[in-house]
Amino acid sequence: MPNSLDMKTTDGPRGPKPRKILSRRNIILYGTLIFVAIYYLVPLYVMIVTSLKGMPEIRLGNIFSPPIEVTFEPWVKAWAQACTGLNCDGLSRGFWNSVKITIPSVFVSIVIASINGYALANWRFKGANLFFTILIFGAFIPYQIMIYPLVILLRDLGLYTKLPGLILIHTIFGMPILTLLFRNYFTTIPEELFKAARVDGAGFWGIYFRVMMPMSLPIFAVAIVLQVTGIWNDFLFGVIYTKPENYPMTVQLNNIVNSVQGVKEYNVNMAATLLTGLVPLAIYFISGKLFVRGIAAGAVKG
Amino acid sequence: MNSIEIKNLSLNFGDVKVLKDLNLTIEKGEFLVLLGASGCGKSTLLNCIAGLLDVTDGQIFINEQNVTWLEPAQRGIGMVFQSYALYPQMTVEGNLSFSLKNAKLAKDEINRRVKNASEILQIEDLLKRKPAALSGGQRQRVAIGRALVRDVDVFLFDEPLSNLDAKLRTELRVEIKRLHHKLNNTMIYVTHDQIEAMTLANRIAIMRDGLILQLDDPKNIYNFPINKYVAEFIGSPGMNFLQGHINNKDNVSFQIDDTIFELNGYNFQTVVEDKRPVWLGVRPENIVVNDGNKSLPVNFDVVVEVIEPMGADTLVWSHFNGHEFRFTVDGNKVINIGEKINLGFDPLHISIFDFESEDRL
Numbered sequence: 001m002p003n004s005l006d007m008k009t010t011d012g013p014r015g016p017k018p019r020k021i022l023s024r025r026n027i028i029l030y031g032t033l034i035f036v037a038i039y040y041l042v043p044l045y046v047m048i049v050t051s052l053k054g055m056p057e058i059r060l061g062n063i064f065s066p067p068i069e070v071t072f073e074p075w076v077k078a079w080a081q082a083c084t085g086l087n088c089d090g091l092s093r094g095f096w097n098s099v100k101i102t103i104p105s106v107f108v109s110i111v112i113a114s115i116n117g118y119a120l121a122n123w124r125f126k127g128a129n130l131f132f133t134i135l136i137f138g139a140f141i142p143y144q145i146m147i148y149p150l151v152i153l154l155r156d157l158g159l160y161t162k163l164p165g166l167i168l169i170h171t172i173f174g175m176p177i178l179t180l181l182f183r184n185y186f187t188t189i190p191e192e193l194f195k196a197a198r199v200d201g202a203g204f205w206g207i208y209f210r211v212m213m214p215m216s217l218p219i220f221a222v223a224i225v226l227q228v229t230g231i232w233n234d235f236l237f238g239v240i241y242t243k244p245e246n247y248p249m250t251v252q253l254n255n256i257v258n259s260v261q262g263v264k265e266y267n268v269n270m271a272a273t274l275l276t277g278l279v280p281l282a283i284y285f286i287s288g289k290l291f292v293r294g295i296a297a298g299a300v301k302g
Numbered sequence: 303m304n305s306i307e308i309k310n311l312s313l314n315f316g317d318v319k320v321l322k323d324l325n326l327t328i329e330k331g332e333f334l335v336l337l338g339a340s341g342c343g344k345s346t347l348l349n350c351i352a353g354l355l356d357v358t359d360g361q362i363f364i365n366e367q368n369v370t371w372l373e374p375a376q377r378g379i380g381m382v383f384q385s386y387a388l389y390p391q392m393t394v395e396g397n398l399s400f401s402l403k404n405a406k407l408a409k410d411e412i413n414r415r416v417k418n419a420s421e422i423l424q425i426e427d428l429l430k431r432k433p434a435a436l437s438g439g440q441r442q443r444v445a446i447g448r449a450l451v452r453d454v455d456v457f458l459f460d461e462p463l464s465n466l467d468a469k470l471r472t473e474l475r476v477e478i479k480r481l482h483h484k485l486n487n488t489m490i491y492v493t494h495d496q497i498e499a500m501t502l503a504n505r506i507a508i509m510r511d512g513l514i515l516q517l518d519d520p521k522n523i524y525n526f527p528i529n530k531y532v533a534e535f536i537g538s539p540g541m542n543f544l545q546g547h548i549n550n551k552d553n554v555s556f557q558i559d560d561t562i563f564e565l566n567g568y569n570f571q572t573v574v575e576d577k578r579p580v581w582l583g584v585r586p587e588n589i590v591v592n593d594g595n596k597s598l599p600v601n602f603d604v605v606v607e608v609i610e611p612m613g614a615d616t617l618v619w620s621h622f623n624g625h626e627f628r629f630t631v632d633g634n635k636v637i638n639i640g641e642k643i644n645l646g647f648d649p650l651h652i653s654i655f656d657f658e659s660e661d662r663l
Binding site for chain 1: 386
């Protein structure tokens with residue numbers, strides 16, 4: 001017969017508290033998460049499945065059923081043969097246009113915005129606050145107001161309907177939000193580091209390239225993700241500031257999907273849409289971790 | 303020869319006057335500590351000397367050269383910051399050589415200086431590491447090394463030990479003192495820690511509201527504080543203050559309520575008229591517990607309220623005529639709460655301040 005002291009030391013609670021796996025809390029939590037995930041993934045599933053079916057199979061109407069006979073024909077057609085207007089060389093033309101638009105736009109806008117943000121955060125020049133206020137104000141002006149003036153501006157510069165014109169537009173519209181992003185990030189870098197670099201004899205560019213930039217890779221990743229997805233997915237500027245042979249992929253996709261002549265080739269449309277979405281998707285997967293880290297770093301001390 | 307001369311320096315941030323017409327001369331090889339509570343302008347003054355802040359008015363001379371408009375790197379200074387401010391993406395070696403590369407020095411000269419500095423600070427084994435892989439003390443050593451490689455005459459320290467734990471702080475404090483003996487260059491050291499100030503300085507400048515209140519060697523600041531603020535700031539535990547007035551009829555004495563302390567031996571700066579209201583300040587460590595022979599000129603009784611043993615000595619809290627009164631006794635002495643105890647002090651070791659202006663009398 002154990003005495004009361006032994007009872008206390010051996011039979012009492014000890015170690016981690018046991019938790020029920022099928023508790024009400026867990027069922028509600030995971031149930032909601034699974035439901036929401038399915039809700040968002042079903043359209044994607046339908047698109048993928050449909051893009052792998054032939055037209056006869058689609059006409060049967062079972063949009064949720066997997067393809068009986070997998071075919072990549074619609075993907076090939078979407079990429080190389082789909083017609084928009086007189087051109088029948090598929091989305092590939094739009095893809096390369098988008099590449100030619102996105103890469104320089106992302107590069108130029110990030111270079112300028114990061115230098116802006118650095119100057120605003122660390123070199124408090126006269127009028128810096130006014131400049132910053134005007135720039136941020138720019139982020140709140142609706143695009144519609146600026147569209148026509150910019151058409152005139154580009155026309156006078158001789159860039160209207162050309163790719164460099166569109167690159168300029170993307171750079172301008174990316175500026176407020178990107179500058180804000182970089183400025184806020186650079187202000188979180190301790191001021192003493194900047195002071196130390198000045199005592200060590202580094203100048204404006206020396207501090208930027210050798211001290212600030214190497215410390216800011218996460219925020220550069222964030223900026224790249226924001227800009228690549230934003231510019232790649234842009235439709236409005238592409239349709240306004242370019243002409244058909246320079247149309248980006250999104251505009252071309254719209255023209256393929258919305259063409260009224262002939263039969264609606266759902267499988268080709270689905271394949272074309274997926275092709276257009278591949279680039280932003282790939283960017284997210286590659287830089288997802290950096291992206292979250294960068295956003296969080298900017299958020300803690302804004 | 304003067305190492306640093308500051309003439310009529312003023313600095314305003316908008317309407318706020320941070321430094322007010324400040325003058326300061328520092329000799330070559332001197333260790334000067336700027337001491338004050340936060341917001342007194344001590345770090346601002348250091349930043350002005352470093353050239354990290356533009357001054358509103360006045361001039362700064364370093365080695366007889368007017369550097370008021372020069373860039374920090376051109377002033378011949380090295381600076382150590384509270385947060386270490388090491389470049390996180392560079393190795394220790396990269397951190398040490400950054401300024402030398404910016405100055406476009408030859409490669410073997412850079413290597414020689416980095417080697418020399420890392421030997422002095424005993425960080426040779428850490429050269430290939432990144433700052434993230436260093437402890438706090440090691441980081442601060444690297445930060446000092448970064449100032450050392452520049453081979454400059456003036457070192458500026460901005461609260462360099464405040465981020466370290468107590469034990470490391472004591473260790474590095476001694477090391478900084480050794481470094482000063484070895485290099486014998488001018489050092490200006492900003493701190494709010496009066497122990498650091500007392501132990502390191504040749505001279506201490508106590509600052510308040512953008513002004514230097516007292517500039518003197520540590521002993522004089524401790525023994526003859528120029529006003530009540532300085533007296534309160536220096537010394538731990540803090541000075542005791544009794545509020546009363548001076549009697550100056552036959553001989554000078556201090557009266558608090560009905561108690562009268564004879565002040566024979568106290569050196570008054572001026573003639574003090576009868577009935578002048580004053581503060582009498584006496585440090586806890588200058589109070590002597592009377593062990594029977596009432597030889598001290600001043601003595602009185604208090605009741606023990608709280609005891610704080612600190613090892614070497616014990617701090618005792620009590621009240622005297624409504625004023626809180628602390629004194630230290632030998633750590634081995636047995637003292638009980640509620641005990642009545644006879645205390646005394648020598649008027650030589652007290653300070654008397656005017657009640658209104660709080661200046662030393």
